Amino acid sequence: MTKKSPQSPLGAPSRRAFLAASAALSASLFLPKGLKAQDFPTAAVNTTGLAVTDTDVTVGILHSVTGTMAISETGSVQAEKLAIDQINKMGGVLGRQIKFVQEDGASDWPTFAEKARKLLVDDKVASVMGCWTSASRKAVLPVFEQYNGMLYYPTFYEGLEQSPNVIYTGQEATQQIISGIDWVTQNKGAKTFYLLGSDYIWPRTSNKIARKHIEKLGLEVVGEEYYPLGHTTFNSVINKIKLKKPDVIYAIVVGGSNVAFYKQLKAAGIDMTKEKPLLLTISVTEDEIRGIGGENIDGAYACMKYFQSLDNPNNLDFVKSFKDMYGQDMVIGDVTQAAYLGPWLWKAAVEKAGSFDIDKIKAASPGIELATAPEGYVKVHENHHLWSKTRVGHAQPDGQYKVVFETADLVEPNPFPEGYQ
Amino acid sequence: MFADYSWGELLSIFAMQGFAGLILFSVFVLMALGLAIIFGQMGVINMAHGEFMILGAYVTYLVSRLFETYLPSLFGIYFFVAMALAFVVAGALGMLVEWALIRRLYKRPLDTLLATWGLSLILQQIFRSVFGAREVGVTIPQWMMGSLPLTDMIEVPINGLFVMALAMGISLAIYLLMFRSRWGLQVRAVVANRVMADAVGINTGRTDRLTFGIGCGVAGVAGAAFTMIGSTGPTSGQLYIVDTFLVVVFGGAGSLIGTIASAFSISQAQSFLEFFLSGSMAKVLTLLGVVGILMVRPQGLFALKLRK
Numbered sequence: 057m058t059k060k061s062p063q064s065p066l067g068a069p070s071r072r073a074f075l076a077a078s079a080a081l082s083a084s085l086f087l088p089k090g091l092k093a094q095d096f097p098t099a100a101v102n103t104t105g106l107a108v109t110d111t112d113v114t115v116g117i118l119h120s121v122t123g124t125m126a127i128s129e130t131g132s133v134q135a136e137k138l139a140i141d142q143i144n145k146m147g148g149v150l151g152r153q154i155k156f157v158q159e160d161g162a163s164d165w166p167t168f169a170e171k172a173r174k175l176l177v178d179d180k181v182a183s184v185m186g187c188w189t190s191a192s193r194k195a196v197l198p199v200f201e202q203y204n205g206m207l208y209y210p211t212f213y214e215g216l217e218q219s220p221n222v223i224y225t226g227q228e229a230t231q232q233i234i235s236g237i238d239w240v241t242q243n244k245g246a247k248t249f250y251l252l253g254s255d256y257i258w259p260r261t262s263n264k265i266a267r268k269h270i271e272k273l274g275l276e277v278v279g280e281e282y283y284p285l286g287h288t289t290f291n292s293v294i295n296k297i298k299l300k301k302p303d304v305i306y307a308i309v310v311g312g313s314n315v316a317f318y319k320q321l322k323a324a325g326i327d328m329t330k331e332k333p334l335l336l337t338i339s340v341t342e343d344e345i346r347g348i349g350g351e352n353i354d355g356a357y358a359c360m361k362y363f364q365s366l367d368n369p370n371n372l373d374f375v376k377s378f379k380d381m382y383g384q385d386m387v388i389g390d391v392t393q394a395a396y397l398g399p400w401l402w403k404a405a406v407e408k409a410g411s412f413d414i415d416k417i418k419a420a421s422p423g424i425e426l427a428t429a430p431e432g433y434v435k436v437h438e439n440h441h442l443w444s445k446t447r448v449g450h451a452q453p454d455g456q457y458k459v460v461f462e463t464a465d466l467v468e469p470n471p472f473p474e475g476y477q
Numbered sequence: 478m479f480a481d482y483s484w485g486e487l488l489s490i491f492a493m494q495g496f497a498g499l500i501l502f503s504v505f506v507l508m509a510l511g512l513a514i515i516f517g518q519m520g521v522i523n524m525a526h527g528e529f530m531i532l533g534a535y536v537t538y539l540v541s542r543l544f545e546t547y548l549p550s551l552f553g554i555y556f557f558v559a560m561a562l563a564f565v566v567a568g569a570l571g572m573l574v575e576w577a578l579i580r581r582l583y584k585r586p587l588d589t590l591l592a593t594w595g596l597s598l599i600l601q602q603i604f605r606s607v608f609g610a611r612e613v614g615v616t617i618p619q620w621m622m623g624s625l626p627l628t629d630m631i632e633v634p635i636n637g638l639f640v641m642a643l644a645m646g647i648s649l650a651i652y653l654l655m656f657r658s659r660w661g662l663q664v665r666a667v668v669a670n671r672v673m674a675d676a677v678g679i680n681t682g683r684t685d686r687l688t689f690g691i692g693c694g695v696a697g698v699a700g701a702a703f704t705m706i707g708s709t710g711p712t713s714g715q716l717y718i719v720d721t722f723l724v725v726v727f728g729g730a731g732s733l734i735g736t737i738a739s740a741f742s743i744s745q746a747q748s749f750l751e752f753f754l755s756g757s758m759a760k761v762l763t764l765l766g767v768v769g770i771l772m773v774r775p776q777g778l779f780a781l782k783l784r785k
Contacts, residue, residue, distance in 0.1 A: 121610065122602065122605070123712065124712045124715065126605065126610035126711070126712075127610050127611050127612055127710055127711075127712075130609075130610045130611060255756070255757045280755075281755050281756055282755055282756055282757050283756035283757065284756065284757055284760055286715070286716040287756065287760075288504075288703075288706065288707045288716055288717070289497075289500070289501050289504060289706070291496075291497030291500055291501065291634075291637070291748070292494065292497050292748050292751035292752045292756075292759075293751065293756060294497075295490070295493045295494060295497060295752065296752060298493075298632075299486060299489075299490065311708075312612070312707065312708040312710060312712075312713050312716050313708075314708070315612060315707060315708030315709075316706055316707045316708060319617075319622075319636075319705065319706055319707070320634070320706055322622060323622055323623070323624060323634035323635065323636045323637065323705075323706070324624055324632060324634050325623070325624035325626065325632040325634070343611065345614075346611060346612065346613075346614055347611065347612025347613065347614055347708050347709070347710065348614065348708075349614040349615070349616060349617075350614075351616070351622075352622075
């Protein structure tokens, strides 16, 4: 699956050099993609009164930049702005420059809904990149369906949802879980698992799927445990793990608890580099490791679709642009990359539909391919999730993951997995 | 629930869980001591307590970066410098806040809740603007991170021992300050009867400022110590505030012994329940127990007997 799509902008280096040179000229004088705004008259491409003019189009960015979720959502905002910036330098979408209106969800779910309404009703944005937690997505979903907006949602999440008004650019649960568990059983001889998570919908649903899959394989779950969000002392569960001696600690701890958990695990003498027990997580990206400290999580495995260390030309470009824009000490996690895909997928959908109309974008989205994605090649499924590969990374002391496994094929998204509920 | 384990394992469980409970106890004591001084002695409901702790954590982060860059040979001991600085910085900010904000509100104790809550939001945003929204990673010296293996089953985390020693040291220091120093005498006099204390020539304004400053300073030291076990981010302070108030209120406002007794009972209950039930259930049962006891004894475990 390496077919280049017509939307592949960053493919060959020669073209990139050409783009860089042309970006120096005024974009309105020189449109490298050849899509000129006058070829797409506004009246024809925008029949529903969205914020589209002859020269530009407005989109919304809706994330928390204040409050407790700002820690996680900052990376997504940065990635989305980077993508918009790059698209604009290439000539924009249908010859129109993208402008954005940024709203702050402030880590508060009703605020997300209110700001989503503002973006759709007052600003008439052509699409929204936003939300991070499932709670915020659930809060804005009725708004997007009522006012017929388009949301590009970046986070890996528990699945069990499919809306025509959302494109889910992160993985749903089965994409992240099943290949990872298969990998530890086949390659590390794992037989017993200890499931651990923060106490809310995503870890619980994910562990449910993990448990079903483990039991299907004829293996054993020796413990399953949840701690309230923000819990900071894990000594008791670490003692339990020591007693049960599982082969694998399957950890879905999030937020500040993450830092506490890994620091205390290390302090309690569980050396993850010995892989006995082995730790597999789906909630720690490079972003989280900055808070945890690379030395405290050295040797753990994570199952994601993207790692900053992926060695392919798309990703090398992406990492370089990201660092050039935001500083050399930046790290990029799975969700940040998924957020970066949002504007590109929207652009591809608009160009395929030849229109900014939401209904036409909805119809055009399934089947869209992005060969320029940093994670490699992705494709939009009928169910509005992405086909993508699953990878296992091995945490290094410098806070990066070394990719030790990747699925041979793209994994089909399956938000309503039968037999796992 | 005991049937799954052998006798030897059960013994280890009790030893390890007892120790886990002691670590939790020390964490609670460290969190609550500063608040016990401010809330217990002065009656100020300091919602910004968590932010003062995180200020200490950020000071630790800055000191660790400084040592990494300029004094790498002394990195192993930077933590002690960081704790001293955390005390000074958090204490100084506390005194400033008392002067600018709190002293105008002594007659309206409930309003201190709103004012300090606002202060906590302001501090969070300042942390976010200065250090970024993401958590920072504080590098802990290698010698503080390992564990001492006692038997195959029992391993004692060194940072746990460190937190325990610190909690004991600070409790002792506070005890000496409160009950063996002139300042402590003045504080207790002001708490007992402010008007009379004023009348006999105690500078109540200065006593209040110093008390608030020391309470905040202790919070700063606690925050510095918690970089070993927890996260350091703009909103991390919020993780501690509920437990902190729980400990102080349960112990009986105004009683340092009560704070320690309450920290001990809550931590041991939680730690043992966590082992035999799930984490969330343990929390629920602990809170239910606390609510039940507070219904019978609204004044908390230990209450100061004062003539009102």
